[in-house]
Amino acid sequence: MGEIAERYRRHADAFERKVAAVQPDQWDNPSPCARWSAKDVVDHIIAMHGYMLPAGHSLSPAPDDPLSRFRSARADVEAVLGSELAHEESDTPAGRMTVADHIDQVVSDDMVLHGWDLARATGQDDTMDPVDVERLWAATSKIPPELMEKCRTPGAFGPGVEVYGPEVEVPGDASLQDRLLGLIGRDPA
Secondary structure: OHHHHHHHHHHHHHHHHHHHHOOHHHOOOEOOOOOOEHHHHHHHHHHHHHHHOOOOOOOOOOOOOHHHHHHHHHHHHHHHHOOHHHHOEEEEOOEEEEHHHHHHHHHHHHHHHHHHHHHHHHOOOOOOOHHHHHHHHHHHOOOOHHHHHHHOOOOOOOOOOOOOOOOOOOOOOOOHHHHHHHHOOOOOO
């Protein structure tokens, strides 16, 4: 659990810094995610935290500002990662796994990718940690074509759920970060 909790903490720290740096007049800025503003990106990450909690648990009430809501959702997930609940298994769209593994594979990684979206929407540094880029590239580039097609199909995992957009071609000499972004449907340019 230590590695998963540590990775989650690193990703949450980086995402929280980006949320804290958003200026009040930037929340409505468009993001690289089609139809989403900067605030929508943060709202998505907060909602995903709630989906990661074990059955019967929900996010704690929080003040209605993005930073406070993120910090509260983060505290809820960190509490789960530090408890026996992290070892419980449940069925997920990717198969049966522990709560900790589900957090690691979904919301923890989501904070890296959507951190880029938030940074782009608000003019912040959008450089991802190279260690995370390598790990995400290794996992994402190995997704079987039929599953990748499902990930690119809006609604395939539930109403309104769109995992990846259509692949964006990037130059052959593009950085690994840009290749990863293109693979998941983001235009790094």
